[in-house]
Amino acid sequence: MLQIDDISFSIEGRPLFTGASARIPAGHKLGLVGRNGAGKTTLFRLIRGELALEGGTISLPARARIGGVAQEVPSSSTSLLDTVLEADSERAGLMAEAETASDPDRIAAIQTRLADIDAWSAEGRASAILKGLGFDAQAQSRPCSDFSGGWRMRVALAGVLFAQPDLLLLDEPTNYLDLEGALWLESYLARYPHTVIIISHDRGLLNRAVDHILHLEDQKLTLYAGGYDSFATLRAEQRAVLAAEAAKVAARRAHMQKFVDRFRAQATKARQAQSRLKMLEKLQPITPPSETARHVFTFPAPEELSPPILRLEDVAVGYGGPPVLRNLNLRIDQDDRIALLGRNGEGKSTLSKLLAGKLDGKGTLTRASKLRVGYFAQHQVDELELDETPLQHLQRERPTEAQPKLRARLAGFGLMADQAETVVARLSGGQKARLSLLLATLDAPHLLILDEPTNHLDMESREALVEALSAYSGAVILVSHDMHLLSLVADRLWLVSGGRVTPYDEDLESYRAMLLAGEGKPARDKPGKAAPTTPRRATRDEIQTLRSNLRKSEARVEKLEAMRDKLASKLADTALYEDVRIAELQVWQAKYAEVMEGLDRAEALWVAAQEALDKAEGAAALSQS
Numbered sequence: 001m002l003q004i005d006d007i008s009f010s011i012e013g014r015p016l017f018t019g020a021s022a023r024i025p026a027g028h029k030l031g032l033v034g035r036n037g038a039g040k041t042t043l044f045r046l047i048r049g050e051l052a053l054e055g056g057t058i059s060l061p062a063r064a065r066i067g068g069v070a071q072e073v074p075s076s077s078t079s080l081l082d083t084v085l086e087a088d089s090e091r092a093g094l095m096a097e098a099e100t101a102s103d104p105d106r107i108a109a110i111q112t113r114l115a116d117i118d119a120w121s122a123e124g125r126a127s128a129i130l131k132g133l134g135f136d137a138q139a140q141s142r143p144c145s146d147f148s149g150g151w152r153m154r155v156a157l158a159g160v161l162f163a164q165p166d167l168l169l170l171d172e173p174t175n176y177l178d179l180e181g182a183l184w185l186e187s188y189l190a191r192y193p194h195t196v197i198i199i200s201h202d203r204g205l206l207n208r209a210v211d212h213i214l215h216l217e218d219q220k221l222t223l224y225a226g227g228y229d230s231f232a233t234l235r236a237e238q239r240a241v242l243a244a245e246a247a248k249v250a251a252r253r254a255h256m257q258k259f260v261d262r263f264r265a266q267a268t269k270a271r272q273a274q275s276r277l278k279m280l281e282k283l284q285p286i287t288p289p290s291e292t293a294r295h296v297f298t299f300p301a302p303e304e305l306s307p308p309i310l311r312l313e314d315v316a317v318g319y320g321g322p323p324v325l326r327n328l329n330l331r332i333d334q335d336d337r338i339a340l341l342g343r344n345g346e347g348k349s350t351l352s353k354l355l356a357g358k359l360d361g362k363g364t365l366t367r368a369s370k371l372r373v374g375y376f377a378q379h380q381v382d383e384l385e386l387d388e389t390p391l392q393h394l395q396r397e398r399p400t401e402a403q404p405k406l407r408a409r410l411a412g413f414g415l416m417a418d419q420a421e422t423v424v425a426r427l428s429g430g431q432k433a434r435l436s437l438l439l440a441t442l443d444a445p446h447l448l449i450l451d452e453p454t455n456h457l458d459m460e461s462r463e464a465l466v467e468a469l470s471a472y473s474g475a476v477i478l479v480s481h482d483m484h485l486l487s488l489v490a491d492r493l494w495l496v497s498g499g500r501v502t503p504y505d506e507d508l509e510s511y512r513a514m515l516l517a518g519e520g521k522p523a524r525d526k527p528g529k530a531a532p533t534t535p536r537r538a539t540r541d542e543i544q545t546l547r548s549n550l551r552k553s554e555a556r557v558e559k560l561e562a563m564r565d566k567l568a569s570k571l572a573d574t575a576l577y578e579d580v581r582i583a584e585l586q587v588w589q590a591k592y593a594e595v596m597e598g599l600d601r602a603e604a605l606w607v608a609a610q611e612a613l614d615k616a617e618g619a620a621a622l623s624q625s
Contacts, residue, residue: 067165087159
C-alpha cells in the first residue's frame with residue numbers, strides 16, 4: 001500500500017500540498033488528474049524521494065520498487081532488445097553473477113531466483129512489449145542510435161514495463177505513441193500485476209486502463225472509484241449541489257443583513273438585530289468547487305469552394321525509392337471529417353504530407369484553384385523559435401497587421417497578454433501547441449491536416465479543440481492516438497495499410513478490437529457460434545455521437561442541395577449555350593456533375609447515419625422493455 005499522510009510542500013513560496021492524504025491499496029490502477037501546474041509531476045518526484053517533504057510522510061512497503069520512464073534512452077550501440085532486457089537490473093545482475101559464481105550454494109540460489117522471476121522467458125516478454133509499442137523484429141535488433149528521441153522514449157517506456165516495478169509511475173505515456181501503441185498500452189496496463197499511477201489527459205486511457213481517479217485540487221488529494229467519465233459526472237453533480245447550497249446561504253445572509261441594516265437603530269428591534277448579527281458571523285459562506293478555466297480555439301472560416309477540393313487518381317508517392325503508397329484514388333470535399341487509421345509505418349504521415357503539398361506524387365492530383373491547406377504536425381512544436389515571443393511569430397507572418405489584431409488572434413487560441421510577450425522557451429507544452437495550431441490555421445485553410453494535435457494539450461483544451469473542429473467549415477484530416485477526439489470529430493475513416501488507402505466501413509470500436517486481437521481484419525464470430533439474440537444496448541455517449549453524425553449528414557446534404565440549385569440556375573441561362581461560351585458551359589457542367597456526385601455520396605451517408613441511429617435507439621428501447 002502507498003500511504004500519503006498529511007503532506008505539505010511548496011515551490012518558491014507557492015503551496016502545492018497542504019495536509020494532503022491518500023491511501024492507495026496494492027494493485028490499484030490510478031489516474032492522477034488536476035489542473036496544469038497543480039503539482040502532479042511534483043507528487044511523482046516526492047514519491048520517488050527526489051524532493052524533500054516540508055511535512056507529513058509518504059511510505060511504501062519495505063523493498064518496494066518504484067519505476068518510471070527515464071527522460072530519454074541514451075543513443076548507444078546497444079540493440080533495442082538488449083536495452084530493454086538491461087532495464088530489469090535484478091535479472092541483469094543475476095545473469096552476470098551466474099557467469100562467474102563458483103560457490104555451489106550461491107549458484108543454486110541464483111538459479112532459484114532466476115526461476116522465480118521467470119528470467120528464461122525474458123527475451124520473449126521484452127520482444128512482445130517492443131512489438132506492442134511499434135518495433136518489429138528487425139527494428140528490435142538495431143542499435144538505439146538509429147532512432148530519434150521520440151522513438152527512444154518508446155524504448156524507455158518498454159524498459160520500465162518490462163522491469164515490472166511494484167509502483168509504476170507514468171507521466172503522459174501516450175505522448176510519443178500512435179493510436180495503435182496507445183491502445184496496446186491501455187490493454188497492457190489493465191493487466192499489469194502491480195500498482196500504477198498515470199498522469200494523462202487521454203480520456204480513453206483514463207476510462208479503460210484505470211479503476212480509480214486521484215484528484216489533486218486546492219492542495220488536497222481525493223480518491224474516486226471508477227474511470228474518468230464517472231469522476232467527471234460525480235464532480236459535476238457535486239458542483240451543482242454545492243452551488244445550490246452556496247446560493248441558499250448567500251440569500252439567507254442577504255436577508256439577515258437587510259434586517260440588521262433596517263432595524264439595528266430601532267430600540268424595539270435592537271436585540272433581534274444583534275441576534276441576527278451574531279448569526280451572520282457564524283453563517284460561513286459555502287464556496288463551490290472552482291470551475292475549470294474555459295479554453296477556446298477560434299479557427300477562421302474559409303470561403304466555400306466547389307467540390308471536390310482535392311482529388312487523387314492513380315497516385316503513387318514515396319521518398320525516391322519504391323512507393324510507400326500507390327493506386328491512390330481519393331476524393332476530399334470541404335465538409336469532410338476524415339480520420340486516418342493504420343499501424344505505425346504504413347504511411348499515414350506520408351499521405352498527410354502528400355495532401356499538404358509537402359511531398360510530390362506521381363499520377364493525377366487535382367486541387368481546387370484557390371485551395372489553402374493548413375498542416376500541423378507534432379514536430380512543428382519543436383520548430384518554433386525559442387527566443388521569440390508568440391507575438392513576434394505572428395508579426396513575422398503578418399508584418400502589416402496592427403498589433404491589437406495580432407493580440408486578438410493570440411487570445412482566440414488562449415494565449416493572453418502575458419503569454420503573448422513570453423519567449424517560447426518559457427511557455428508550457430500546451431501553450432506551444434496552441435501557438436503552432438494558430439500558425440497552421442492563420443490563412444483560414446479549406447483543408448486542415450492535423451497529425452497528433454492533442455499532445456501536450458490538457459483535458460479542457462482537448463474538449464475546446466473538439467468544439468472548434470465541429471464548428472469549422474473546412475475539411476479535416478486527422479491522425480491521433482486520442483480515440484475520444486476521433487470518435488467526436490471524424491465521420492469517415494480511411495485505413496492506410498499495405499501501401500493503399502481504402503475506406504474503413506467498420507467503426508472505431510471494431511478497429512480497436514482488431515488491433516488488440518493482433519489480426520489483419522476485425523474479429524468475426526467463429527463458424528457455428530450462435531449470434532446473440534438481443535443486440536447490445538448502445539451507451540448514452542454512443543447514441544449522442546450517432547445523433548451528431550446524423551445532424552452533420554443532414555447539414556452536408558442541405559449544403560450540397562443549395563449548391564446544386566445555384567448551379568442549376570446558372571445552367572438555365574440560355575446565353576450560356578451560345579457557341580462563343582461553350583468552354584464556359586463545359587466548366588459549369590463539370591462543376592454540376594461533381595456536385596451531383598458529392599450529393600449522391602452525402603445522401604448515402606445520411607441514410608447510413610439514420611439507420612445506425614434507429615438501430616441503436618431500437619436496441620436501447622428493447623433492453624428497457
